[in-house]
Ligand SMILES: CC(=O)N[C@H]1[C@@H](OP(=O)(O)OP(=O)(O)OC[C@H]2O[C@@H](n3ccc(=O)[nH]c3=O)[C@H](O)[C@@H]2O)O[C@H](CO)[C@@H](O)[C@@H]1O
């Protein structure tokens with residue numbers, strides 16, 4: 001298994017291009033199952049998760065081609081010759097559950113393996129299933145699979161009220177509702193930019209949707225949807241991750257394609273910690289104001305709150321802050337696995353349930369560390385950029401799920417970083 005070796009090397013300077021969003025692309029790709037016409041995505045990121053989704057859609061009978069070096073994904077699904085999303089693929093990536101709503105809406109049946117838990121939490125899919133039931137689906141859970149059937153005549157519009165905000169369940173419900181008969185109202189919907197991006201793409205395909213980006217989304221079902229060409233929104237999590245690099249190391253970095261509106265609450269926390277963020281013609285320019293970061297408290301919440309997918313990276317920043325920061329993780333029950341690894345680098349962190357108290361230390365020291373999940377991996381790289389000596393991050397396959405060319409991007413702004421093949 002490859003590892004990434006980082007050596008603390010002082011201030012960074014230059015530009016980092018930000019890719020299209022993994023989490024948007026992973027819901028836009030299954031939207032191809034809603035139409036027989038071609039759906040083309042521009043600005044796609046080149047990631048192993050995208051290859052896994054390609055493998056899944058292909059297994060169902062869709063044609064998926066990566067063009068222009070993977071930046072363009074051209075998809076077409078005339079007729080699906082398989083309606084079973086197999087465990088072997090689903091277990092690799094939880095977003096696989098997003099093929100359920102579209103297949104059911106279009107063809108009236110689907111079999112999808114239940115994804116199971118993962119390192120960051122149990123992550124059930126009960127809300128996805130309840131939403132589809134509200135549209136008339138009959139579901140049977142057997143042998144680790146959900147067997148879903150639409151009523152005669154197809155799904156029908158209905159009221160979906162989520163007891164808690166779920167990004168994936170909102171996406172599944174939204175896609176299914178576009179082909180249901182009548183009106184669907186989704187209440188307590190997720191408001192993430194990736195949901196807005198999905199709604200925009202579905203609208204370009206002919207769907208009638210109102211209210212995306214708010215807690216209530218209304219969908220008027222259509223007989224059929226057509227093809228479209230859609231540009232994937234900027235990856236706000238990749239953006240936030242690279243904004244933290246100059247915050248940790250000093251210097252000034254411009255993240256190309258970045259926008260403050262994608263990360264309002266994150267930018268507010270950065271400002272409080274002593275990091276300036278300036279919007280430019282081409283992106284966001286980020287610089288640390290003083291010599292030392294100031295402690296800040298952070299609570300993760302659904303959008304527009306502070307994203308859970310940036311909590312690990314923010315913790316890496318706060319490890320060397322002046323003072324004590326309290327991080328509260330409210331989305332996933334087990335998302336502090338990076339804390340013990342950061343402590344191996346000299347951080348002082350006390351974890352208790354969903355709360356982590358980070359007592360800032362003047363400096364971190366390089367060490368061999370182990371990546372436990374996607375965002376934990378990159379938090380260790382960020383910490384390594386600021387640490388004295390060499391940090392070796394092992395198990396970097398997690399990183400390949402969500403960050404393309406991380407070594408090239410950071411080396412491009414002056415970081416001393418390399419990937420070492422096993
Ligand atoms: C591919 C993708 O877009 N992944 C993102 C998506 O994951 P994902 O869509 O899986 O996350 P959700 O928003 O659904 O999860 C939020 C919370 O709801 C719970 N829940 C969810 C569904 C359900 O049926 N029952 C249930 O109890 C989860 O366990 C979690 O505690 O949003 C998360 C929250 O912003 C991000 O961290 C992930 O990066």
Ligand SMILES: C=C(OP(=O)(O)O)C(=O)O
Pocket residue numbers: 023093094095309374375402
């Ligand atoms: C948790 C994440 O992804 P997934 O939902 O695909 O596990 C993530 O992107 O940080």
